[in-house]
Amino acid sequence: MKRYGWTVSSWGIALVLTLPILALIVEALLPAEDIFRHLWASVLPAYIGNTFWLVSLVMGLSLLFGLPAAWLMAMCELPGRRWLQWALILPLAMPSYIVAFVYTDLLDYSGPVQLALRDWFGWQSAGDYYFPPIRSLGGAALVLGLVLYPYVYLLGRTAFLEQSTSLIQSSRLLGCTPWQSFCRVSLPLARPAIAVGLSLVAMETLAEFGTVNFFAVNTLTTAVYDTWLGYGSLQAAAKISAIMLLVVMVLLSLERMSRKRQQVFQKSMGHEQEAGYRLTGGRKWAALAFCWGLVGLGFLLPFVILCYHAVRYFDQAWNARFFEYSLNSLVLSAVVAVLGLAIALLLGMTHRLKGKRHTVLPLRLAAMGYALPGTVLAIGVLVPLTMMDFAINDLALWLSLPEPGLLLTGTMTAIAFGYLVRFGAMAIGAVESSLNKVSPSLDMVTQTMGYGPAAMIRRVHLPLIRKGMLAGALLVFIECMKELPAALLLRPFNFQTLATYVYQFVSDEQLELGALPAIVIVLVGLIPLIFLNRSLEQHH
Template structure:
């Protein structure tokens, strides 16, 4: 299928004879890049585990003041692009920032030699920033797992003399382990795909290696080989996640009629829990968002210009186009699978959804390989025919970036349509077929009205992810073409986020939409 072409092309290019550039990188810097990537993923996973699981247990099992608002607020950091958070904390914590400047004034220090302050632009700093943004993946899945557990098991453990901590360690945590493993695998894949923060902090990882190899050395072959290494890592992470679920099956669920009785925290425990949870919200979302609003107000006249409207239009047009095409592909594949009734008809849907697991830089190289070859072939054919060469029809236009977005995010629309169609009774198909409806008429008059909410949700998710995507946009965008994400990152790279605060707020507000839908769906289920 067309959507699997980038992966096939990437593997093919990676298997071609090695160029001198890749050999040079392999014997000089690639071992360091691989080591940095490993430690970054490990540190971010550890931080997300230490923050996400306790917060999930507190929200699912305990009664706290303002819990209804707090359990929603803990999801908010997902809407904040990590490179924006990185710049905010760099600006605050650098030597010239307000934090260190205030310390020098209070204690009379004159230079950095007079005191020690941890550097933010390090691998550990990057891990901390990414952990603040990505821990909600673990929090969401762990919270859902805790809420689905039967309260009879918790009450039985308490009757047997277990303290709340023992009950958590021996009952709740083992039952939630598969969900936590899924959340950690998502954190690991997002960390592996991260570009903005690590590039801003000058932490060299495999993601930055792909970017630098293509744009710096101009070697598509070397970039493809590094991308293939990342592809193997992603496949390994997916395999480990599936094995963790396969090896442990949990059948004890909350039956719905059980009353969820939470622990009543008091005193130090209550205020400590509130401080812990609200600190996560403040550091991961509130503080960066308030600073963005401050800059947006003070630099509004400079940010509210023609470029802001042009790049906003580019992002809206591109995102809407990709969302529409992804939805049509999802409907086509979903209806084909439903009407055929064959088990093998699900294969095209699974193949079309493979791109979502790929990091943006890896996907970009996979898109560039076939489209560059196609551009060269068309120009060679035009030269052979004696006509004017058309130039870069694919890699020099919006085609490449739109195709890359479609491959990466089409899985969201396909999955949403598939799950919605699965809820429609097969008897409706039989009735409409006996009435003489064609497959197209059946889809238009029966299925689409019934699955319109799922269609809208899938298209909306694709639209929002396209608005936020950065690494694929940096590699695939044509000349003189900017999206809001690349526009903001340009200011971040130049350490002028105050001028990009307004478009950054637009990206954040758009990113809040799926989180609102997600939280409402969780509240309706429980």
């Protein structure tokens, strides 16, 4: 039994973690009920159209913001470049719905920008001038573009840094201008990495709930949320979720294809020396204004406004509820991070010890949940857990015992399980990556010395992969702290996390009172960015 214990355990965990996806597919394949048919005939086509345009616009804006910034940081010499290349990642730490509220407050009809314009030019009403509405599909795309462009920037910059300088110099010797060299050499080589970045942006946009709901832009994500909470129809919500699942699978397939091509393009490229286009005069100032403008609009301005509100309304925000919800978030995130790490170690070690094809499949299955948008995941979790709750209560009734009620869906079990399914992939990826760097010869030497699997893991592997384990657990912890849509759908009654607490204030247009917990979320979100920046600096 010992021989098969590792394999059986890893398969068991993988199947439990894929249960929400399987349940979602089964529920979606059942005959359609009246609510879904009504939604399909009335609003769903418009929601699908909105989702398509939103994803397309955000991808376009992320490319427009991220790609020039990546090239400038990798290829040009600019004053303060070392600080700037790190600062350009910062918008990732800022929840998009907070940025949405800040810009709505600034740019609405009653906001300071339009008040100033009316004051300067003597305009009396909205009929005297045109100002683009921030609460629109375009406004949502702009906010998400400012928050998500770092995906394209990070992968693009890494790809440019890895390119052979001799190729770029050769193109210059052949008479290419810097622009022609970029178009004919740098961009084609970086294209697969940029495609991966854009697919990540597309999946994040598809999963976005806070901003689109606040701006009243109806997408498939809001449709899932409204169908479950508004109509109370789990089956209709599951069918809409299945449509989103299909879109995610298409995006993942495109991303995998890009990655295959990336391996072919950049197999033996190396950045032999610092490439340096020395920008001067107007070009230098334009490049600095563009890059610092992105940092300012995507992070600094919202953060300064949050700090202002947090100081001004500190007495009202610093209360028992703030501490209670902070504790809720910390405990929940810590529990999921520890469980995620334990699962990652079990799956990673099983594959390491057995080293067979059938042990890599549980790893891949267990990591599938990360691709699911939060609302889709929540429905996938609710379907099996609701059935289990009914079964437990029916069993208690049959045994003449008191019915336990909502034992799974009415407690922290549902939200913890949902987070584990979605974010466990991060711990799995970090542990697997660290284990791959440990030489197989160490395993052979340890076995020769007579150590069993448990002793080998304890004495050899764990000390060597300690940093990877910490990074994985930390990433899971931070993502759990920030997660909003899954928390809104899966939390028990009268249970709030910091994310749902802040979003409640945003929905009521009272972000001033939620600024303090919002700053906590942002500061926690900065931790992985500091790790990421350090690792990038070590590589280059």
